[in-house]
Amino acid sequence: MKSGSRSMGTLRALPWIGPALVLIAAIVAFPAAYMIWTSTRRLTPYGEDLGPAGLGNYRRLFGIDALGSVFVHTVVWVIAVVLITLVLSAALAQFLSKNFPGRTAVRMAILVPWAASVVMTTTVFEYMLDPDVGIANKFLVDIGVLHRGFGFTKEAGPAFVTAIGVAVFVSIPFTTYTILAGLQAIPAELNEAGRVDGAGTWQRYRYLTLPQLRPAIAVATIINIINVFNSLPILQVLTGSIAGFSADTTTTLTFKLIQQNQQLDTAASLSVLNFVLIAVIIAIYVKLIRPAGEETR
Structure with a gap:
């Protein structure tokens, strides 16, 4: 019934x-x-379908020697950017929730990296860090930190770290506002009750505020994971000219398979793998953040 x-x-x-x-x-x-179907077809560099390929595209994909290191880069890229963004955004949101002169102007300024084009923002950083004409390099030389300009975007390691920094910079506005919205939804009486009971600032934040922020943090984390995992512009601008796959993630590898190697079918199989990976990551995260005792209906 x-x-x-x-x-x-x-x-x-x-x-x-x-x-x-x-x-x-x-x-x-x-x-x-359609993406899954395409990954099982033989395609010319111009996209002409030559018939079924079975699992041949996947075998070719897993035959790429650098694939293992590319997956490691992808894991480091996603975890570093998302974790640093969440920590900095939580602190910034806490600051912006207070009353202080000029708060509205500061809140508006936080939106600038989010409103600007990601490619434009990344290009500005690339020019700032140029070893010959970059203003950041010139400043570091002038104050004695460096003896000469350093190629932050010319080698794989420094370029990858720089890309993480830029990705955090452009991810902070959305994450900050999401957490700030969660903070403003928490009743002021809750914090006051903790203060009356003798709880310190950290105790009130950890045991009262943070649990109430769980939904906001969950939304920010999921969206950031998806955006960062699939991010191409930042890495392409800062590491795209570096030879080999020493600074690639699975997304930039897909781009190289299409643009440089013209392997559309192999790129399609990598796209399917990316889709499966991000679905699994999100499913695991959603499972982990589900409140204790909640049952699936």
Whole structure:
């Protein structure tokens, strides 16, 4: 009886949720299915379909010697950017939640890296760090930190670290505002009650504020993981000219397979692998942040 009434409820809701389901199928399900199908085809550099390839594209993909290091780079890239962004944004959101002169102007200024083009922002950093004409290098030389300009974006290691810094810079605005919205939704009485009970500042933040921020942090983390995992412009601008795969993630490797090697079919198989990886990562994260005792309905 209960199952029948649930089915009837679903049928009654179908006219309302039907358009959303069609939209999801059109912009998510169909492209994903087409991507998987493409990964099993033999394609010319111009995209001409030469017939089925079976798992040949995947075998060719896993035959790339640098694939293991590329996966390591991807893990380091995602974890470093997301974790640093969350920590800095949480501190910044806490600061912006206080009343101080000029708070509105500071809040508006935080949006600048988010509003500007990622390619433009990254290019500005690239020129600033240029060993010959970069203003940042010149400043470091003038104050005696460096004897001469250093090629921050000319070698794989420094360029990769620089890319992480730029990615954090452009990710902070969205994350800060998401956490700030969560902070403003917390009743002031909760913090006051903790103060009355003798809890210190850190204790109130850890045991009262942080649990209330869990939904906001979860949303910010998931969106940042997706954005960072699939990020191409920052790495392409800062590390794209470096030979080999010493500073590549799976996303930039996909780009190189298409643009440099013209291996559309192998790139399609890597895209499928990327899709599976990000789905697994998000599923694990959602499972871990689910409140204790919550059951799937």
